[in-house]
Amino acid sequence: MSQPLIQETPAGLYCERGDFYIDPWQRVSKAVITHAHADHARPGSKSYLTSREGRNVLRSRLGPAPIIETLRYGEQSLINGVRLSLHPAGHVLGSAQVRVEYDGEVWVVSGDYKVEPDVTCTAFESVPCHTFITESTFGLPVYRWRPQSEIFEDINRWWIQCRDAGRPAVLFAYSLGKAQRLIAGVDRNIGPIFCHPTVEELNREYRNSGIELPPTLLPSQAPARKAWGGTLIVAPPGVANSQWMNKFGDVSVAMASGWMLTRGTRRWQSVDRGFPLSDHADWPGLLWAIEESKAEQILVTHGHTAPMVRYLKEQGKSARVLVTRFSDSGEAKDEEVAEAAQE
Numbered sequence: 239m240s241q242p243l244i245q246e247t248p249a250g251l252y253c254e255r256g257d258f259y260i261d262p263w264q265r266v267s268k269a270v271i272t273h274a275h276a277d278h279a280r281p282g283s284k285s286y287l288t289s290r291e292g293r294n295v296l297r298s299r300l301g302p303a304p305i306i307e308t309l310r311y312g313e314q315s316l317i318n319g320v321r322l323s324l325h326p327a328g329h330v331l332g333s334a335q336v337r338v339e340y341d342g343e344v345w346v347v348s349g350d351y352k353v354e355p356d357v358t359c360t361a362f363e364s365v366p367c368h369t370f371i372t373e374s375t376f377g378l379p380v381y382r383w384r385p386q387s388e389i390f391e392d393i394n395r396w397w398i399q400c401r402d403a404g405r406p407a408v409l410f411a412y413s414l415g416k417a418q419r420l421i422a423g424v425d426r427n428i429g430p431i432f433c434h435p436t437v438e439e440l441n442r443e444y445r446n447s448g449i450e451l452p453p454t455l456l457p458s459q460a461p462a463r464k465a466w467g468g469t470l471i472v473a474p475p476g477v478a479n480s481q482w483m484n485k486f487g488d489v490s491v492a493m494a495s496g497w498m499l500t501r502g503t504r505r506w507q508s509v510d511r512g513f514p515l516s517d518h519a520d521w522p523g524l525l526w527a528i529e530e531s532k533a534e535q536i537l538v539t540h541g542h543t544a545p546m547v548r549y550l551k552e553q554g555k556s557a558r559v560l561v562t563r564f565s566d567s568g569e570a571k572d573e574e575v576a577e578a579a580q581e
Contacts, residue, residue: 243338243345244371246561251347251371253338256320258287260336260347263562270322272349273333274299274414287315289324291360292332294443295414311360327351328362329517330415331444337365345369346531350540352516353523354386358418358449362527370533371560375518376496377542383496383520389513390423396492396511397428397470404467406486410475410493410509413437415517417472418444418451420494424470426452432460434473434482457485478508496520528555 250262324334496516550557
């Protein structure tokens with residue numbers, strides 16, 4: 239029996255015929271990267287291949303030394319006889335699904351994805367294939383997102399309430415992707431927007447990549463002894479309860495994350511408000527993407543894998559869990575949680 243086109247190895251997903259890895263978690267010679275989040279783009283490999291849209295943010299994460307090659311969305315590259323192309327995943331700026339084809343067989347590695355529109359990245363594109371490797375971060379029927387326009391209205395109302403009370407509004411969000419989506423979506427007329435340095439650095443890379451964002455400032459650029467009431471401060475969740483937060487005084491704190499759909503998570507984060515806005519597909523979005531792929535085989539990874547596989551099998555589909563570092567940890571992985579642990 240021949241080896242599958244993409245295999246599970248100790249270093250990550252490996253295409254032996256093409257001799258490249260996709261989002262490897264160990265150092266390898268050639269890494270194809272779906273997007274620049276730390277759990278998918280790790281330093282130390284010899285060379286990297288990513289989407290042209292994602293080059294700036296990947297470079298900011300990996301530093302100046304590594305070789306980074308790029309492909310335009312839909313552009314094909316022939317690697318040792320294997321045709322490889324990258325297609326929009328709609329997750330964050332530059333996020334891509336990896337299409338791998340050899341001898342008429344097509345696999346698609348989705349990486350992380352969402353199917354609702356986002357002005358800060360290219361929209362998800364369905365890519366027909368024989369085998370579809372899908373994430374399942376929010377792979378339970380309880381996860382169904384409200385329209386993002388409603389979420390932004392809720393955030394704006396909270397910010398206005400903070401302004402009227404003379405309090406700064408601190409909004410915790412993952413520094414790459416979620417933060418920029420929030421900054422682009424809120425009503426910039428309510429007040430000035432300040433950002434933690436890690437967020438502001440990535441704001442710059444987004445602007446350098448052609449993404450329009452409203453003006454933002456570092457807190458250090460504010461006038462001395464500034465009254466922070468009425469400002470929106472966007473920061474990664476890892477700085478909660480840190481000395482950096484002390485300068486803002488009596489704050490109202492909110493978190494934007496898909497996990498905010500559950501009260502337990504909101505209590506766990508010890509925030510005043512939780513806004514359920516995610517850069518991952520919800521349950522209906524996952525099922526839609528799987529159906530649109532027309533795949534004969536579905537491999538499920540990242541998060542709530544077992545319930546998703548069980549449901550797909552009940553629908554008569556061929557599906558199994560694909561074991562990765564985030565497959566069956568008991569809790570679905572999420573970038574916000576990962577960053578909180580790293581800060």
